[in-house]
Amino acid sequence: TIVEDQGYFLCLPSNTKFMLLHNNETWAPSRKIDGGTAWMARESMLLEADTVDASSAAAPWVNLAQQLKQDLTSIILMSEADLQSLVDAPCSQLASALGFQDKKAEELQETLQRTLDRKEEERQSKALLQLYVKAVEKEDRLQEGQSHQGPVDVDVPDGVEVDSVSGFMSRTLMVLKGKTSPETRLSTEDLQMVMSKGPEVMRQVLGWDSERTAALLQACKAELSTRLQQIQAMQSISNTRLDGSRQPNATNTEEAAETPGSS
Structure with a gap:
């Protein structure tokens, strides 16, 4: 992390001590064991390990x-x-x-x-962005070397296979079918795509009954609404802080404008 x-x-305790080590140096606790009591120390260490x-x-x-x-x-x-x-x-x-x-x-x-x-959504977004950049670079290279050649098959990167019927990525379908509360593990884009398909298409894609499909769509709708509220709340907090920082400056400007007249 x-x-x-x-x-x-x-987060460190107040009595934490730091030690600087040179290259190839290692730290070990100092142990002073009297020869006559070494067996007692060994037993104590064994008992501590058992605990x-x-x-x-x-x-x-x-x-x-x-x-x-x-x-x-x-x-x-x-x-x-x-x-x-x-x-x-x-x-x-x-x-x-x-x-x-x-x-x-x-x-x-x-x-x-x-x-x-x-964090999972951020990882997915980063992975998709990296795949997009690689795909663009590969397409540019193919276009440069394709002037006198026939069409070239482009390999689809692993992990982003798209279902030809539903249009969903294979990973998204796996999350929808195999996990509890899948709406919390989907990106906002995936949630919007699920909602845009509608109950009939999603029922055919997932092979579920109407009741289970409707429950999934309702959960996705609620999750989208929650995320939108979080975004709006963060924007409101940001605007409040910005307004708060402007008010003292405005007050100081008014006081500075009134001072010459009062004298």
Whole structure:
């Protein structure tokens, strides 16, 4: 997980110490063991190892919940796998581990799921952009060398095969058919495409009954509406901050204009 330096240092304990190592140097804790008590130290180390092994049987999200309970800001250092384990944790048990009410724990899981969905959408957009750039470059090369040649077959990149009947990419169809709550894992463009097809076409594409298809379209419509509201909220916040920064400047200008007249 990549985080900003400032955010990383804010999450460190106050007694953290840093050590600079030169090239080819490694750090190891200093151990001073008296010859007569070495066997006791070895037994102690073995017992500690046994204790760690025993605690490792707990679910992964339990340790993550303990970290969050001690310092909620440590969440910015967690990987996507850690966040997913918190999302998949039973809500009531997570609330108990964090000392939250069930409603607050549920809101936390929903926020984490939206964060994971946004990151997945960003990855998809980046991958599609890279594929588009490669396709344009390949097309340019083919046009340069095709002046005295016959038509050349262009290979379709793996992972972006398009279904000739529905027009959906194979990956999108796989998400629609195989995952729970697929609307949260689709890009905004895919959601708009699903809505534009309509219930009859989607029923034929997915091979579902009318009731299940209608439920999917309703969920996609709600997800699109939610994302639009989020965009509008962010724009409203941005405009509010911009207006707030302008008002002090306007007040100072008015005061400066009134000062010469008063004297």
